[in-house]
Amino acid sequence: MDSLGALQQLVPELAGLLERRYTLLRMIRSHGPIGRRFIAAQLGGSERVIRGDLDLLREQGLLHATSLGVQLTPEGERVLSQLQDVMRDVYGLEQLERKLAAALGVKKMIIVPGLRQRSRQQKGFGQGSGGVSLRSAAGWPDLGSVRRHHLGRPGGGG
Secondary structure, eight states, rough: OOOHHHHHSSTTTTTHHHHHHHHHHHHHHHHHHHHHHHHHHHHHHHHHHHHHHHHHHHHTSSEEEEETEEEEOOOHHHHEEEEEHHHHHHTHHHHHHHHHHHHHSSSSOOEEOOOOOTTTTTOOOOSTOEEEEEOOTTTTOEEEOOOOOOOSSSTTTO
16 A cells, blocks of 8 residues: 555545645636635535635645735645646556557557536536546546547647
8 A cells, every 4th residue: 555545544535635625726826816706616616615725725825815816826836736746646647548548549648637617518528629528437536638649640749
């Protein structure tokens, strides 16, 4: 059992909390400055829970609040960058990339977790340019979208 697995066994709510706050930081980086009502609407969570997370992240020095909303501090940017590899482990992305590459018959698959806005029309499909949602009956987390890259093939590359 790895360290992350041991932590999850000891603190089962850790994965959900980590994912929620990571998603929150990513959304703030992408859209900041941003207000908590907008965040709650986009993430589908309660404004009370979002406010609690924002307060904690602000107390940790990761966010700065202005009249326009919250934005990441330089420390928040640093922490978010460091969390990217941790979250790849939490989501099991390397193993998933290998499975998808084999299933799709490509040399390499790169999954980039992303924020995905949901609409009535989407219902399980990623947004734009051929993305495919990874949420499935297998219980994978919502990782945004996957794009098929034709590495090493003529006309390919992205």
